[in-house]
Amino acid sequence: MFNSKICVVTGAAQGIGRTVVERFANNGATMVYALDMNGDVLNEAFMNQSNVKPIVVDICDRPAITDLVEQIKSDYGRVDVLVNNAGITRDALIENMTEQDWDLVVDVNLKGVFNVTQAIAPIMVAQDYGSIITMSSVVGTDGNIGQSNYAATKGGVIAMTKTWAKEFARKGAQVRANCVAPGFVETPMTADLPEKVLDMMKDKTPLSRMATPEDIANGVEFLASDKSSFITGQVLKIDGGLVL
Template sequence: MNSMTQDMQGNVCVVTGAARGLGRCISETLAQAGANRVYACDIDMTPAENWLREYDNVTAVTLNVCDKTALARLNERIYSEQRRLDVLVNNAGITRDALLGSMTEADWNSVLEVNLKGVFLTTQAMLPLMQQHQSGSIISISSIVGTDGNIGQSNYAASKGGIIAMTKGWAKELARGGANIRANCIAPGFINTEMTQAVPQKVLDKLTARIPLGHLGEPADIAQGVLFLASERARYITGQVLKIDGGLVL
């Protein structure tokens, strides 16, 4: 057996935004790597019905990351079933793009609510399960838009940049007193998901031309980064932003 297929052996994981796209690939990768249990969470788990059948170590959870009551219930359920949590992947996120002059307050609020407050609330709710054993890995999916900005994405950039700032604070705060709780971010570039497939080919071609490696990333590229940061192979890495973008932002 390849050592990578055992990276998550015995681990309990939570992945948000898990029904499709990056979240699905991350959930499957952790499950394939031997996780004892992956709680795959999304506000609508219907799109996951088919792939969930392939895994007996993945549990579907319908969850709104901004709902404190639902998050408390998830905490109680994980404690009751597993008594621990080893890996939290904050992946849930939305976009509501518009140029600065025309972005509505509602679009600003909804993106910050889900992408930033949702990450805060989810981590806050899951943290006690890690603190019981004084160990764990928190991985939050940011974006190169959060490190370098993008036209028409003031709200998204602010939310993803905020995730990075929070993560750096958590890395310092959660390691106090000898605890081994690590917090890191991944900043994906342009990844071949349903979202990018909706972009006109002409625009995609222009984007691709700017990427030194010459092609879009695949969800598996991000999932492998998550697996690394979640595993013991990254045991001395905390407070970092791992850019997985084909060299787009250097």
């Protein structure tokens, strides 16, 4: 499905990102660049995957991202798929949210996505092909108590994605931009939550369970592949019916 494709995935060390990298690599990608700040976990995850290149990098570091993308361009001359998956949370009610926690979430979840996409999109436009998938959230479409910063960034990436869908294709390039908006997902981020909180999440979801990283990767794989070649500017909710 991804034969000869060059893919870039951020937030790749664990959870959804790791599953997406494995999906691309196992489906024939020539090379998957797996980006994350957690070098130990990243390298351990992909030490036996010959077509995965782990890269320890901060997506908020614009010069480092620029240098990396130039290296990818030098090595392969193209980038076919970009998955903006890296993200963090720093939750608090607005009266308790610190400026530091606001700035940190905005820098990683919004500006970081901008940094990576700005570096890679011109390559896709020049080659007349590419798929950009950015991880949003149902919190970005419908809000959530105690997540003003996170909701703002996840709503922001939807707005950017819709802009990119128009901008990158305006001269006819077959470059698509879409979002995936998960609901509650079983990841290392949620693994430490109390059982009663997990049960509450499941009770709120019509399908009565949390998503697995594989559930989310299914949607990402579809949007990254040519099976979705006429889909752009869309938000695919994968939430078990949580938000209807």
